[in-house]
Amino acid sequence: xxxxxxxxxxxxxxxxxxxxxxxxxxxxxxxxxxxxxxxxxxxxxxxxxxxxxxxxxxxxxxxxxxxxxxxxxxxxxxxxxxxxxxxxxxxxxxxxxxxxxxxxxxxxxxxxxxxxxxxxxxxxxxxxxxxxxxxxxxxxxxxxxxxxxxxxxxxxxxxxxxxxxxxxxxxxxxxxxxxxxxxxxxxxxxxxxxxxxxxxxxxxxxxxxxxxxxxxxxxxxxxxxxxxxxxxxxxxxxxxxxxxxxxxxxxxxxxxxxxxxxxxxxxxxxxxxxxxxxxxxxxxxxxxxxxxxxxxxxxxxxxxxxxxxxxxxxxxxxxxxxxxxxxxxxxxxxxxxxxxxxxxxxxxxxxxxxxxxxxxxxxxxxxxxxxxxxxxxxxxxxxxxxxxxxxxxxxxxxxxxxxxxxxxxxxxxxxxxxxxxxxxxxxxxxxxxxxxxxxxxxxxxxxxxxxxxxxxxxxxxxxxxxxxxxxxxxxxxxxxxxxxxxxxxxxxxxxxxxxxxxxxxxxxxxxxxxxxxxxxxxxxxxxxxxxxxxxxxx
Amino acid sequence: xxxxxxxxxxxxxxxxxxxxxxxxxxxxxxxxxxxxxxxxxxxxxxxxxxxxxxxxxxxxxxxxxxxxxxxxxxxxxxxxxxxxxxxxxxxxxxxxxxxxxxxxxxxxxxxxxxxxxxxxxxxxxxxxxxxxxxxxxxxxxxxxxxxxxxxxxxxxxxxxxxxxxxxxxxxxxxxxxxxxxxxxxxxxxxxxxxxxxxxxxxxxxxxxxxxxxxxxxxxxxxxxxxxxxxxxxxxxxxxxxxxxxxxxxxxxxxxxxxxxxxxxxxxxxxxxxxxxxxxxxxxxxxxxxxxxxxxxxxxxxxxxxxxx
Numbered sequence: 094x095x096x097x098x099x100x101x102x103x104x105x106x107x108x109x110x111x112x113x114x115x116x117x118x119x120x121x122x123x124x125x126x127x128x129x130x131x132x133x134x135x136x137x138x139x140x141x142x143x144x145x146x147x148x149x150x151x152x153x154x155x156x157x158x159x160x161x162x163x164x165x166x167x168x169x170x171x172x173x174x175x176x177x178x179x180x181x182x183x184x185x186x187x188x189x190x191x192x193x194x195x196x197x198x199x200x201x202x203x204x205x206x207x208x209x210x211x212x213x214x215x216x217x218x219x220x221x222x223x224x225x226x227x228x229x230x231x232x233x234x235x236x237x238x239x240x241x242x243x244x245x246x247x248x249x250x251x252x253x254x255x256x257x258x259x260x261x262x263x264x265x266x267x268x269x270x271x272x273x274x275x276x277x278x279x280x281x282x283x284x285x286x287x288x289x290x291x292x293x294x295x296x297x298x299x300x301x302x303x304x305x306x307x308x309x310x311x312x313x314x315x316x317x318x319x320x321x322x323x324x325x326x327x328x329x330x331x332x333x334x335x336x337x338x339x340x341x342x343x344x345x346x347x348x349x350x351x352x353x354x355x356x357x358x359x360x361x362x363x364x365x366x367x368x369x370x371x372x373x374x375x376x377x378x379x380x381x382x383x384x385x386x387x388x389x390x391x392x393x394x395x396x397x398x399x400x401x402x403x404x405x406x407x408x409x410x411x412x413x414x415x416x417x418x419x420x421x422x423x424x425x426x427x428x429x430x431x432x433x434x435x436x437x438x439x440x441x442x443x444x445x446x447x448x449x450x451x452x453x454x455x456x457x458x459x460x461x462x463x464x465x466x467x468x469x470x471x472x473x474x475x476x477x478x479x480x481x482x483x484x485x486x487x488x489x490x491x492x493x494x495x496x497x498x499x500x501x502x503x504x505x506x507x508x509x510x511x512x513x514x515x516x517x518x519x520x521x522x523x524x525x526x527x528x529x530x531x532x533x534x535x536x537x538x539x540x541x542x543x544x545x546x547x548x549x550x551x552x553x554x555x556x557x558x559x560x561x562x563x564x565x566x567x568x569x570x571x572x573x574x575x576x577x578x579x580x581x582x583x584x585x586x587x588x589x590x591x592x593x594x595x596x597x598x599x600x601x602x603x604x605x606x607x608x609x610x611x612x613x614x615x616x617x618x619x620x621x622x623x624x625x626x627x628x629x630x631x
Numbered sequence: 632x633x634x635x636x637x638x639x640x641x642x643x644x645x646x647x648x649x650x651x652x653x654x655x656x657x658x659x660x661x662x663x664x665x666x667x668x669x670x671x672x673x674x675x676x677x678x679x680x681x682x683x684x685x686x687x688x689x690x691x692x693x694x695x696x697x698x699x700x701x702x703x704x705x706x707x708x709x710x711x712x713x714x715x716x717x718x719x720x721x722x723x724x725x726x727x728x729x730x731x732x733x734x735x736x737x738x739x740x741x742x743x744x745x746x747x748x749x750x751x752x753x754x755x756x757x758x759x760x761x762x763x764x765x766x767x768x769x770x771x772x773x774x775x776x777x778x779x780x781x782x783x784x785x786x787x788x789x790x791x792x793x794x795x796x797x798x799x800x801x802x803x804x805x806x807x808x809x810x811x812x813x814x815x816x817x818x819x820x821x822x823x824x825x826x827x828x829x830x831x832x833x834x835x836x837x838x839x840x841x842x843x844x845x846x847x848x849x850x851x852x853x854x855x856x857x858x859x860x861x862x863x864x865x866x867x868x869x870x871x872x873x874x875x876x877x878x879x880x881x882x883x884x885x886x887x888x889x890x891x892x893x894x895x896x897x898x899x900x901x902x903x904x905x906x907x908x909x910x911x912x913x914x915x916x917x918x919x920x921x922x923x924x925x926x927x928x929x930x931x932x933x934x935x936x937x938x939x
Contacts, residue, residue, distance in 0.1 A: 140901060142715040149671055220678030223686075228673040239676040295715055311716060311724060312889040313799035337798055340893055341884040343780075347795045348887075351788045482900070514902050515663030517671075553674040 130630045131316070131333030132612065134623065135345040135357040138312050138338045142295020145281035146217030146224040151622075154278065155336055159317055159625060160300035161281040164191060164210070165272060166326045169627075171439045171538030171619035173273045176325045177205060177282070177301070179258075181275065186267035186573055193258040199284040200305045200320055207260040209282035215248035216288065217279055228553060229279035229536070232271065234263040238553060267573035274537045303327045303626050304334060312338055329626040330614060349374050349607045355630065356615065356623050358606045362485065365424040374607040380428055380436040381604035381621050382535050384543070386596040387477060387493070388557040389528040394473075396528075398593075401468040406594035407450050408461035409475070412500035414453040418492050419600050426605050430598035433548075433587055434540035437604070437619050441540045445584050447591030451598060455500040462501045474504030478529035480516035481509035486530060493599070520556050531556060531596060538619045541579075544568055544586055548595060559595035632930075636923070643919045650915045651704075651908060652697055658904045659693035665902040669713070686711075687905060700908060709909035713901065718909045721894060726913070728801050729890035732883075733875040735806055736814035741868055744818045748825025748864075749857055755830055763826070767819035779812045779885040796887040809886040813879055817871050824867055828860035835859070861932050869925030873918040 139153035148157045164178035175181070179194040197205035216222055218230040220241040231240040235250030242249050251263035264271060274280070282301065287294040298306055303325065304317035317334040337354060339345040343361040348354035350373045360368050369376045389396045389406060396402045415429035428436065432445045465471065477494050479486040490507045498505040508527050510516040519525040533554075535542035545568050546552050550560040564586050571582030590596075606623060608615035614627040666680055666689070684690040687710070688699050703710055709718035751760040770778075786808055787795030797805045832838060833856055841851045880892040891910060898906035929936045 138714075138897075140714050149673070220676050221682060223676075223679035223682040225670055225673075227676060227679065228670075237676070239674045239679075241676040241678060244678050292715060310799055311721070312894070338889075339796075339798075339887050340897055341887065344796045344885060344887040347783060347788060351791070351795050353794060353796070512661070512663050512668075512902070514665050514668035515661075517667040518662070518664040521664075521667055521675075 128330055128629065129332040131318075131335055132331050132355040132625070132628050132630060133335045133337055133353070134625055134628075135339050135342070135349075135354060135359065136315070136336035137340070139315075141225065142292070143298040143306070143309075144224075144287075144291065144295050145213070145278040145283070146222075146226040147295070148278055149225040152338070155622065155625075156306065156315055156317070157278045157281070157298075157300075158622075159302060159304040159334060160298055160306055161278065161302040162197070162300070162323070162325045162327075163277070163281050164193075164275040167276050167538055167619065168326070169616055169618040169624045171437070173276065173538070174326050176276075178272075178275070181272040183271070186269045186271070187264045189262040189264070189271060190255075191260050191262065195258070196324075197301055198322060199282075199299050199301045200322070201284055201286060201299045203284050203286070204257075205282055205301050206257045207254045208257075209284065210280070211248070211252045211254050211260055212285075212288065213281065213283035214252060214279075215242075216283065216291075218242050218249050220244050222291075224279075226277075226279035229274070229277055231553065232264050232266075232268055232274075234265050238551075266569070269573055269575045269579060270537070270539055270541060273539060277536050303329050307333070314338060327626045330629045331626070334625050346607060349609050352609045352611060355609045355612050356606065356625070356628060357608075358621075358623055360426075360605050360607060365426055368605075368607055371607075373610060375610065375612070375615055376605070376607050377615065377617055378426055378603050378605040379617065381602050381617070382435045382437040382619060383602040383621060384430060384433075384435050384533055385427075385489075385599045385602070386430075386433070386531045386533070387528050387599060388531040388596040389594075390523070390525075390557045391559065391595070392523070393526070393528070395465075395469065395471050401465045403593065404461050404465035404468075405471070406597065408458045408465065408501060409497055410450050410594060410597045411452070411454045411458035411461065412497050413493055413597070413599065414496055415451070415600055416453065418489055422488050422492055423600075423602075426603045427600040428603060430600050432540070433590055433596075433598055434543040435535070435601040437601070437621075438535065438540045438543075439538055439619070440580055440583070442580065442584050442587070445587040445591060447588050450591055450594065458500050459502070462503070471503065474506055475501075476506050476508040476527035478508040478510055478516065478519070478525050478527045480511075480513045480530070482512050484513070489599075490530065523558070529556075534621065540583055540587075541568075541571065544583065544590075545572065548590060557595050559593070561589055561593055564589040564593075632927075636927070639923050639926070643916070646919055647912065647915055648701075651700065651912050654908050654911050655693055655697040655700070658907060659696070663902070665689075665904070668902055700905075704909070704912065710905045712898075712906050713903050718906050721906065722891070722910060722913055725889055725891045725894045728888060729876050729879065729892065731801065732806055732810055732813065732879065732888060732890060733872060735803075735810035736817070736875050737868060737872055739810055740814035740818040740821050740871075741864075744821025745825050745857075745861075745864065748822040749829055749852075749860075751822065752826040752829025752833070752860075753852065753856075755826075760826070763822060767822050770815050770819040775812065775816060776881050776885065778815060779809075779882055782808060782812055783885060798887050798889075801888075806888075809882050809888060812885075813875060813882045817868075817875070820867065820871075821864060824864050825860055828863055829856055832856045832859045858932060862929065865925060865928050865932065869921050869928070873914075873921045876914065876917055 136155045137152035140150050141147045141153050143156055145157050148154055162176045165173050166176040177193055177197050179192045181191050183189040217224045218227050218236055218241050227240040230236050233249050233251040236242050254260045284299050303323045305320045307316040307318045309315045315336045319329045319333055342359040345357040346361050346364055349357045369378055391398050396405055419427040419429055430451055431443050431448055434441045477490050479490045481487050494505040494507050533543050546554050548559050550565050567582050567586035571579050574582055604617040604621050611631050612628055613631055614629050616624050618624050666683055688696045707719055712718050747763050751763045754760050783795050786792050793808050838855050841855055880896045883890045883893040895910040
């Protein structure tokens with residue numbers, strides 16, 4: 094996932110059916126926009142070179158996603174569509190065969206072959222290259238838990254090129270949705286020229302996607318031009334995208350109001366309560382993919398993996414009035430959680446057994462806490478750790494701890510940690526010694542992305558060291574199943590989580606942003622970003 | 632005088648050494664692991680960690696990091712930012728923008744401040760003087776971001792006289808509004824400083840003597856009152872130029888200007904220590920040079936001051 098701290102905004106949550114109606118089909122004839130004019134969109138200066146496997150934040154991600162086409166692409170609603178791949182097939186969900194469609198080329202004219210993918214992935218997984226997106230290769234055989242292969246190995250052993258347009262992937266364990274994951278930027282191909290001088294390539298990247306990079310004026314803007322040779326699922330309706338870099342979302346919003354900027358994927362806090370009524374802009378505010386949870390590590394005294402711990406977790410969850418906080422602090426731009434994923438996922442479920450624990454009930458909370466106190470009296474205080482570095486956490490953390498204090502009649506306090514770097518270090522070294530803020534943005538459009546890598550025993554982002562065999566079994570079954578069966582297994586896995594509450598879901602952040610009045614086609618994708626290629630100036 | 636300049640320049644060496652050492656120490660003592668933050672919520676491979684640590688010398692004790700930095704800085708090599716660009720390029724891009732903005736703000740505050748302060752001082756207690764005192768008090772009392780947002784809304788969005796933000800189009804017209812906002816607070820100080828100084832000098836012996844000799848009032852005011860009143864003002868303006876260069880973070884944010892203040896601020900947020908240290912070093916150098924220039928200006932204003 095992209096770093097939760099810096100995420101700007103957006104996406105959308107329609108169902109699989111909705112997407113066919115709105116996104117791809119209509120050829121834009123009804124919109125009457127100007128297909129030659131480029132649009133200007135807010136972004137931030139990329140923090141890493143523009144190499145797909147080294148990009149893990151939104152500034153670089155915006156550009157990478159428009160410059161490249163992966164094996165699959167996603168519709169704005171989160172449906173997987175074949176893009177460079179003609180087919181991705183497997184009989185056992187472990188051994189996958191990828192066949193590429195003919196005719197794909199990089200914008201330098203060289204063909205996109207099986208080697209373009211395998212070499213790019215091997216580059217990304219080579220620990221010597223220290224790529225930030227290496228984690229995505231973790232499911233493939235021949236990588237370690239962090240997605241890299243052993244130092245000195247020639248590449249990922251689970252990858253094999255059969256011919257120019259075919260390669261195979263062997264996984265460590267069955268994953269029925271593996272093809273759905275392949276639209277993430279870490280899986281994008283690289284042209285041969287990239288490997289000659291990756292440093293130079295990161296400045297002047299060459300992709301195979303809907304746009305090409307015309308110029309990158311550091312700290313100012315990146316100009317993207319439409320790629321006339323692109324014939325994939327995301328054909329641009331505009332003449333290009335200029336990503337203008339803003340350090341302050343306030344300035345970007347002002348520019349959208351005055352029409353200088355066409356799209357901002359972020360709304361400054363000062364405008365949250367007014368932007369939907371602002372007539373000088375077009376506003377979007379709908380369920381998004383990023384969730385917020387409070388993780389309580391098992392190792393915390395009174396919150397262990399036993400009856401007392403479970404009662405206390407339930408009591409805290411019941412003591413939090415999510416609705417009031419989303420309305421008053423977030424001005425209606427967040428939705429109270431109903432499960433461990435997000436309503437923006439096409440396969441999310443509203444009816445997971447046990448999710449009534451997310452409903453506010455002060456009396457029930459007190460009762461549960463008192464029951465736990467009978468087992469072992471609670472003295473001391475409940476603390477909630479968070480990074481207080483201007484990322485907008487302070488207000489809601491205070492509200493949550495206030496509610497816990499008031500409704501359970503215990504000591505509860507925010508535990509501010511000054512920087513994100515220190516916060517993450519305390520968590521990864523397991524030294525934080527309190528409950529702490531966690532959040533997740535999915536890597537591909539499925540509720541599954543919120544479960545396995547966060548709550549699986551020993552999983553890479555399992556910051557609370559949660560481990561439950563029942564959950565692991567259910568999630569393993571879900572990974573190997575498809576369709577309805579898969580959804581049932583995921584629901585079972587979530588039901589286990591609702592019993593144990595390794596983390597307490599709070600809310601999901603909506604996708605919200607603004608477009609200038611003179612544009613049409615503004616919408617958010619499941620990835621919490623505007624579908625830039627669909628926006629046109631009138 | 633050249634000997635004086637040479638000595639002053641030599642003095643900058645310990646200043647820069649001390650400042651960078653201090654910054655390095657602070658950055659080093661700062662809790663948190665920048666590499667963990669770089670990977671977000673994803674696990675970090677040990678080999679990758681070693682690779683990044685070696686690249687940015689993070690595995691070295693801080694005194695070694697500092698010496699390596701100094702070695703590079705001597706030849707203008709400030710290392711690479713996390714995005715793989717030479718930090719010297721980042722600075723070279725941001726510095727001209729900041730210079731332009733700071734000088735425009737300086738000219739605005741100096742010209743308006745001195746003129747208004749001079750007349751207010753000459754007409755002490757009259758309506759112009761009282762008005763200026765109230766205006767400057769208001770300007771000093773209002774936080775700069777309030778001034779910035781209000782002027783941006785009025786002149787940029789509603790009236791449309793200037794674009795609301797600057798971004799990549801760094802032109803004179805685009806910078807006028809931010810420069811006014813940036814210079815406004817200092818304008819108030821310059822005004823008050825000039826006024827007080829003028830009032831003081833009006834009562835000075837040499838002014839009375841000149842008047843008694845029959846020198847015309849306007850000439851006395853210009854040659855003796857104004858010129859002598861400039862010494863504290865020039866001191867202030869010199870120090871202020873340094874502040875304008877480094878301290879324009881708020882204004883640069885409001886108007887989306889890619890100056891040196893914004894560069895430093897962003898680097899701090901991202902935990903990009905090499906960039907932070909380099910930018911601050913450049914700021915220290917600017918400050919030192921500015922204060923040298925101010926000291927030299929004294930001699931031009933006051934013949935009693937001589938540098939040997």
